[in-house]
Amino acid sequence: MNFGIVLPGGTAAEQLEQAVMAEENGWDGVFVWEAAFGVDAWALLGAMAARTNRVRLGTMLTPLPWRRPWKVASQVVTLDQLTGGRAILAVGLGAVTTDLPTTGEVTDLKGRATLLDEGIDLVRHLFEGGTSFHGEHYDFESVRDDLTEVGRPVQDRIPIWVVGAWPRPRSMARVLRCDGVVAQFGDDLGTPEPEDFAAVRAWLLENGAGPGFDLIVDGQSEPGDSTALAKVAAFAEAGCTWWLETMWELPHHSAERMGQVRQRLRAGPPLAPRDAI
Numbered sequence: 001m002n003f004g005i006v007l008p009g010g011t012a013a014e015q016l017e018q019a020v021m022a023e024e025n026g027w028d029g030v031f032v033w034e035a036a037f038g039v040d041a042w043a044l045l046g047a048m049a050a051r052t053n054r055v056r057l058g059t060m061l062t063p064l065p066w067r068r069p070w071k072v073a074s075q076v077v078t079l080d081q082l083t084g085g086r087a088i089l090a091v092g093l094g095a096v097t098t099d100l101p102t103t104g105e106v107t108d109l110k111g112r113a114t115l116l117d118e119g120i121d122l123v124r125h126l127f128e129g130g131t132s133f134h135g136e137h138y139d140f141e142s143v144r145d146d147l148t149e150v151g152r153p154v155q156d157r158i159p160i161w162v163v164g165a166w167p168r169p170r171s172m173a174r175v176l177r178c179d180g181v182v183a184q185f186g187d188d189l190g191t192p193e194p195e196d197f198a199a200v201r202a203w204l205l206e207n208g209a210g211p212g213f214d215l216i217v218d219g220q221s222e223p224g225d226s227t228a229l230a231k232v233a234a235f236a237e238a239g240c241t242w243w244l245e246t247m248w249e250l251p252h253h254s255a256e257r258m259g260q261v262r263q264r265l266r267a268g269p270p271l272a273p274r275d276a277i
Helices: 012-024 041-051 069-083 109-127 145-150 169-175 194-206 226-237 255-267
Strands: 002-007 029-032 056-059 087-092 132-134 139-141 160-166 180-185 214-219 242-245
Touching: 002 012, 002 255, 012 029, 012 041, 012 255, 029 041, 029 087, 029 242, 041 056, 041 069, 056 069, 069 087, 069 109, 087 109, 087 180, 109 132, 109 139, 109 160, 109 169, 160 169, 160 194, 180 194, 194 214, 194 226, 226 242
Parallel strands: 002 029, 002 242, 029 056, 056 087, 087 160, 160 180, 180 214, 214 242
Antiparallel strands: 132 139
């Protein structure tokens, strides 16, 4: 199991230093959130690329229906080149909540779903060197071979993670076109347990996703809490490949929150590599 942390906020300078701290303390990945306005995720990740050498970097997550797919593809390829192949792209429908800015984008579920499906296909097409794409929502045509050449990623296949609503058929069908799933479970299922993720892993294997397909679980673990650590280990045994530490409970820019983030980073991942499955 790999261990990443989703930085909950702060200024660009604060988050940059937190990324450096994460690498120094054994974390495997650093992820930043992407909102309509605020600290720009991709400029921030580019700065992190220059200050780190090992950790994977990405968003958690990019609301692809509200972005131009070719612009997102360019940002991810640039990050991949700057990091020597450490970029991850995580995408979803986009959150529709009252505490986020509204910008006049498509908000109905069906509309966002169709844009997400086509956007994933276009981004992957561009990652693979494609120059022509014509869909229901997006048209892309390039006659400049040099742009295609300089826009190739370092990785043979940049991982695309997508939010998957288990066990909804259409959402899970979308998952199979990607490289990892940020699994979400309906409120009627209660708090997801390791056995829920084991069911997702079994379904993935039955439907052609290999053992290397990423299954991501997020949560909060307290260093030294044996019960919490045992649960993280249980998620690893259930087939999860990434644990993402999240800290959402305090006001976005509070000094208390920034102090807690630094403290959690210094404590390191919930499991030492030798303890992870």
